[in-house]
Amino acid sequence: MKIFEELQRRGLIAQVTDEPEIKELINNGGAKFYIGFDPTADSLHAGHFMTIVLMKRLQLAGNKPIVLLGGGTGLIGDPSGRTDMRNVLSIEQVNHNCECFKKQIGRFIDFGEGKALCVNNGDWLRDLKYIEVLRDVGACFSVNKMLSAECYKQRMERGLSFLEFNYMIMQSYDFYRLHEDYGCNMEFGGDDQWSNMLGGTELIRKKTGKDAYCLTIPLLTTADGKKMGKSAKGAVWLDEDKYSVYDFYQFWRNTADADVIKFLKVLTFIPIEEIEEMEKWDGSRINELKEILAMEITTMVHGKEKAEKARDAAKALFSGAGDDANMPTSEIAIEGDDAGVLDVLLLGGLIPSKGEGRRLIEQGGITINEEKVTNPNMRFTKDQLKEGIKVRKGKKVFQKIILK
RNA sequence: GGGAGGGUAGCGAAGAGGCUAAACGCGGCAGACUGUAAAUCUGUUACCAUCGGUUUCGGCAGUUCGAAUCUGCCCCCUCCCA
Numbered sequence: 001m002k003i004f005e006e007l008q009r010r011g012l013i014a015q016v017t018d019e020p021e022i023k024e025l026i027n028n029g030g031a032k033f034y035i036g037f038d039p040t041a042d043s044l045h046a047g048h049f050m051t052i053v054l055m056k057r058l059q060l061a062g063n064k065p066i067v068l069l070g071g072g073t074g075l076i077g078d079p080s081g082r083t084d085m086r087n088v089l090s091i092e093q094v095n096h097n098c099e100c101f102k103k104q105i106g107r108f109i110d111f112g113e114g115k116a117l118c119v120n121n122g123d124w125l126r127d128l129k130y131i132e133v134l135r136d137v138g139a140c141f142s143v144n145k146m147l148s149a150e151c152y153k154q155r156m157e158r159g160l161s162f163l164e165f166n167y168m169i170m171q172s173y174d175f176y177r178l179h180e181d182y183g184c185n186m187e188f189g190g191d192d193q194w195s196n197m198l199g200g201t202e203l204i205r206k207k208t209g210k211d212a213y214c215l216t217i218p219l220l221t222t223a224d225g226k227k228m229g230k231s232a233k234g235a236v237w238l239d240e241d242k243y244s245v246y247d248f249y250q251f252w253r254n255t256a257d258a259d260v261i262k263f264l265k266v267l268t269f270i271p272i273e274e275i276e277e278m279e280k281w282d283g284s285r286i287n288e289l290k291e292i293l294a295m296e297i298t299t300m301v302h303g304k305e306k307a308e309k310a311r312d313a314a315k316a317l318f319s320g321a322g323d324d325a326n327m328p329t330s331e332i333a334i335e336g337d338d339a340g341v342l343d344v345l346l347l348g349g350l351i352p353s354k355g356e357g358r359r360l361i362e363q364g365g366i367t368i369n370e371e372k373v374t375n376p377n378m379r380f381t382k383d384q385l386k387e388g389i390k391v392r393k394g395k396k397v398f399q400k401i402i403l404k
Numbered sequence: 405g406g407g408a409g410g411g412u413a414g415c416g417a418a419g420a421g422g423c424u425a426a427a428c429g430c431g432g433c434a435g436a437c438u439g440u441a442a443a444u445c446u447g448u449u450a451c452c453a454u455c456g457g458u459u460u461c462g463g464c465a466g467u468u469c470g471a472a473u474c475u476g477c478c479c480c481c482u483c484c485c486a
Binding site for chain 2: 157158159223224250253254255256257258259260284286287290314317318353354355356358359360362363364365366377393394395396
């Protein structure tokens with residue numbers, strides 16, 4: 001099966017500019033495509049992951065990826081599909097974030113000789129001269145057309161700053177530069193990028209008379225219509241210091257029934273035939289699929305060893321077996337000879353405030369060492385804490401707390 | 405620059421001098437039911453605390469026994485006119 005067909009079967013194609021042409025290019029390894037990543041934080045998150053996986057798929061099919069770090073565009077902020085303005089990042093932050101992104105992407109994409117490129121649009125965007133840009137690039141854009149772009153819809157009601165309005169032009173210019181400097185002929189991105197991407201192809205056509213192509217992937221949403229990759233705690237980071245491997249595994253393990261197959265297709269390298277086979281499995285095996293999904297993704301991101309550890313820990317905890325070898329653990333320090341439960345939970349990071357802790361205890365949501373806690377004034381001695389206590393919050397949160 | 409309307413808890417949105425830590429909806433958390441799912445139902449959702457207390461309604465300064473609610477100044481947003 002050729003890569004284009006595979007992408008289709010996996011549900012990875014939302015919109016394309018010229019299907020026959022794109023098919024031809026990527027099926028024969030003729031694409032030199034770029035995907036942009038704006039460094040909005042110091043780690044990639046689950047939302048980026050699908051894009052990276054896509055990149056990898058195309059690279060494996062012989063195409064050349066160009067990773068574009070948004071050292072320039074990150075200073076502007078993409079307003080596409082957003083209702084509110086992004087907070088403006090400092091140059092230092094952006095630089096730092098770019099470094100972090102680069103490291104992380106390197107774990108997935110092979111940057112070996114001639115196989116892929118990593119460039120930073122800060123290298124050209126930051127030095128642009130205003131008048132020159134207006135004359136060279138600005139003249140190619142129609143404000144009327146830009147304003148009618150779908151991606152600004154929400155912002156037309158709430159206000160759009162000129163800064164953000166220029167994002168599309170910067171992204172288009174990126175494509176043009178990559179086309180000129182590196183022979184890039186295609187841009188991939190999330191579906192919310194469609195108008196920005198088209199801006200690029202049009203700019204290239206106007207400036208060079210040549211064609212370039214775009215392909216967008218559907219925005220991965222959960223069955224309840226939310227953007228995938230956000231958990232209650234915020235973004236699901238790929239950096240294990242920001243989001244533990246155990247939690248990462250659990251995030252995928254808790255995927256809604258309706259999303260499992262979709263996620264398997266889009267996010268894993270399990271052959272599409274196999275997934276289509278899994279689709280026919282009896283409904284009672286749905287939890288097996290969730291484990292497979294969680295295992296696959298966690299392995300890709302954190303490596304097999306850590307993924308197995310996370311899986312084993314989860315299995316042990318949820319099956320009720322006493323094995324706490326891999327239970328997530330936090331260390332705390334206390335003053336005095338003993339400490340109240342609420343303080344312990346707070347220090348262990350299980351509750352955001354003592355009020356919340358009280359509520360949990362009142363409602364029977366806290367279990368320590370297999371015993372339900374009923375008294376919010378309960379105390380633990382230093383010796384007890386030294387041995388460590390096993391806390392269970394609600395149904396799914398397990399944590400061992402131990403004295404430092 | 406002129407005019408109008410706004411800024412209330414994570415979000416949306418009521419409240420227009422004491423009865424308001426602030427209705428309601430969403431979201432979050434917990435409980436029941438389950439399959440570590442969804443749906444549903446129940447409870448809960450500023451902070452500290454046993455009673456009770458502390459700090460909140462864009463910011464600052466006032467008026468009042470008492471202010472989210474009234475006054476002045478400032479900041480920010482939206483719309484209309486230039």
